[in-house]
Amino acid sequence: MYPFREGSFAVRNAWYVAAFARDVGRALVSRIILNQPVVLYRKEDGVAVAVGGRCPHRHFPLGASCLRGDTIVCGYHGIAFGADGACVDIPAQAHVPRSYRIPTYPLVEHGMWLWIWMGDAAANPALLPDLDDIGFTTPGLYPEPLFTHEVACRYQLLNDNLLDLSHLAFLHSSSIGTIENARTPETVTQEPRVLRSRRYIRDCEPTPAMARRGVTGLVDQVVGMDFHLPGLHAGIGDHFVATGDAESWGEPLARSRPFHAITPSTPTSTYYFFGIATMDPDHAERSAKFLAPVIDEDIFASVEIEKMIALVGGNPPELMIKSDHNAVLGRRMLQAMMDAEAREAATA
The missing domain is CATH 2.102.10.10 (Rieske [2Fe-2S] iron-sulphur domain)
Incomplete structure (x- = not known):
């Protein structure tokens, strides 16, 4: 099943988010x-x-x-x-x-989520994402669950979206993106079951959302995502006064840790659980109002791609570009995990 090999759907022996703990x-x-x-x-x-x-x-x-x-x-x-x-x-x-x-x-309550293990192998608590590593316990930041969506597309389309943040410059150009999200080189590091990406953006214009809040002058950004395979993307979105400001450089303007949990439902539907940690302990209502349209844009793009795949059928080829590097690594890592499970099942 696109973009994986025929017969591959999803990793089974792993933890997926089944719900926010508050919702059960x-x-x-x-x-x-x-x-x-x-x-x-x-x-x-x-x-x-x-x-x-x-x-x-x-x-x-x-x-x-x-x-x-x-x-x-x-x-x-x-x-x-x-x-x-x-x-x-x-x-x-x-x-x-x-x-x-x-x-x-x-079923395990961990962080703000309920995690489910659907596999045949014994559930392994050690494979739950470490809360410190994903930024859930970052001092001065306050996590809140925000949205649960059932999206009419295969889960890897949402993974691909989160593994290539150059799309912020265009899909989210009216809110959280600037052209530097596409132009700035990306640093990618690969670990067992984790894929990390960072863009260190210097001396750029504030995002449209920050400009509407009254931020003027140039800013520095750290933008990235840590993909904890197979289903959690822990992001980083930090904004500081630019290094060119001799008096206030490095002063934090906004810091956030967005959490995107992607859980395969059927071959063409997915659960998307979104939460975020910010510097404001009372941010839930404001964050929901601001970020709902942003998440809706990601969902719109993924659903439209699903429709196009259904139209052309099969496993359509792609003309890759440089910014696809991280997403391709993510696909390969997931495919390797599915292949390993298939080999284990064949020898059981």
Whole structure:
């Protein structure tokens, strides 16, 4: 499946964001993750759990059912399943077969997210992104969850968008981008399961958004993204008084750590969870108002590309340019992870 080899969809033995922790309570939350139906909820003790979202009787969606205590009661025929997946009641018969159950999935609350493990291998907590490394615990910055979107495109289109930030100069030219986002050389470093990019921009005009806030004169920027494979992009967006200002150079004008969690749903749909940490402890409402159109632009571009791929069909060739380097590395790293899983499955 474009842009991967035929038969490759997504890495399975990994953690993906299933929801923001704040969004899961006693109400059932339905998801389709890696093409599998899932239901999320919190038990009466507050612990969040993830179970299969399909009743094995007649395939009724359990997310459209109800919660009784810690058990899900199917809304079609009343068959009940506990948080451990075991069936605890079949109203139409006295005997409950031991094999009558639904899947369960490891679910971990980490940072502001709930992370799910959909793979066959044992869940590995060591593979969760380190909160210090992603900037979640940066002193003086305050993280907030903002948006959850279900996007009508394959997940790699959103990954590609975040791996090539030269698009800021054009897709986001009225808000957070300047031409220097495309013209400034990018520094890329590759580590196991992490791909980092940085642009160090000197003596540039403030972004349109900063200019509207009254920022005048030249600024220095650090713009980048750390891709923690397979599904989290932790960004950096720092703006300082330019080094040419002898009195105030280096003074921070704005600092942020945007978090983009990309979770494959179906081959042509994706969950996109966006949050951000800024210098303002009360920034959630203002950030949401300012950044909603920016995220909408990324979604628009990705959905339109999905439509074009569907129109031309197959695995269309691309004429690559220099700024594609980081995105190509990201694709290759994901493909290598999928290939390794396929080899392990073949020898199991």
